[in-house]
Amino acid sequence: MTIWGENLTAVLCYHDLCKPRESGSWLKVDIDRFERQLVALKKIGTFVRPDALLEPSLLTRSRLNLLLTFDDGFINNLRLGLPVLKRHGVPALFFISTEYMESGEPFWFDRLIRPIEHYCLPGIDLRHLGLGEYSFSPVKGAKRWDDIQLLLEDVKKLDESQDGQLVDRILAVLLPDDHQANNFYEDDRPLNKDELMAMQRSGICCFGSHGHRHRILTKLGDDSLKEELQQSRSILEELLGEPVKHISYPNGNVDSRVVENCREAGYLFGYTIAPGRVSPENDHFRIPRVMVGGFDTTARVLINLARGLLRTGPQAE
Ligand SMILES: [Zn+2]
Structure with a gap:
């Protein structure tokens, strides 16, 4: 005891x-x-x-x-x-x-997090998708994560997120036109x-x-x-x-x-x-x-x- x-x-x-x-x-x-x-x-x-x-x-x-x-x-x-x-x-x-x-597909949240981090994106406007306008702290750390988390929570609230269609539409906005490499997920798959x-x-x-x-x-x-x-x-x-x-x-x-x-x-x-x-x-x-x-x-x-x-x-x- x-x-x-x-x-x-x-x-x-x-x-x-x-x-x-x-x-x-x-x-x-x-x-x-x-x-x-x-x-x-x-x-x-x-x-x-x-x-x-x-x-x-x-x-x-x-x-x-x-x-x-x-x-x-x-x-x-x-x-x-x-x-x-x-x-x-x-x-x-x-x-x-x-x-x-x-x-072998990455989780929906990693499909969003990885490009945001890879391209060090400062923010994204997703109001046309029924979401909001998001800005991400430029310094890697807890504050930037909290900012990204706001986007993830909003996506999670919409049922569509479970089928990946909303994520596909967000990625169309997130990824630059010349985006080629898709090896973001090698350590996260x-x-x-x-x-x-x-x-x-x-x-x-x-x-x-x-x-x-x-x-x-x-x-x-x-x-x-x-x-x-x-x-x-x-x-x-x-x-x-x-x-x-x-x-x-x-x-x-x-x-x-x-x-x-x-x-x-x-x-x-x-x-x-x-x-x-x-x-x-x-x-x-x-x-x-x-x-x-x-x-x-x-x-x-x-x-x-x-x-x-x-x-x-x-x-x-
Ligand atoms: Zn889980």
Whole structure:
């Protein structure tokens, strides 16, 4: 028994990783910074496998239990992240959007972020598309990211964004006439099937669903919701040859209808983006996570983790 009580557990959520000093986005954590964070976290806790979550016999009782998760399934998780995870013997759970794994197409948000960053665009006027006029801070960093985020949030609000048509129309405005190269996404593209299997063979990578098309589940009709949940699970199970029990909700959006459908589709655990600690009393389909972003120092990660541990998270219904 510690001052926190027995089996104290928290889940951390990362997305992209990038080469040292290249982060200009909240989604991307500099790999050197990521390694420093792991070292600091190992001093205060023990990283566990996802199967240990909420299974008291598999958790350590004397230390904080930590589960490391990554959303979206980017190639940089393999190229940059896996060597670090191996070096420190840290297992992790990766949430994959299976249509992106199969098609290799970049996520809609990366299709917008990468050209804005590549061409250092100062702004864009999208009022003719029902959006706004956006200006981006000239200095790479948190302020510029916040500015870009305003555009992403507006796009996310429009249903069209989920089919990529609105993104296509924005790109027609964003990209200069002489735009040729389309290699923006080499470090940001989704993992493919072979890469996922290579990660599985490492013995420290586990996988869960992040939906088939990364759609916001609460916005889908019943049939599309079922398809989104079942398709991604069956594709991953066939590929990996093991049951897929975990799902992280794209954009964190979940409601009771989504939970019921996840349960019916065979999932056992659902992950949100709300901070909190994990306990046996938690609703298994509303597991809280502490988010880690590209502008978080190691000290900030530890503070956010401590704050998360003070919150109980949603209780089981
Ligand atoms: Zn996502």
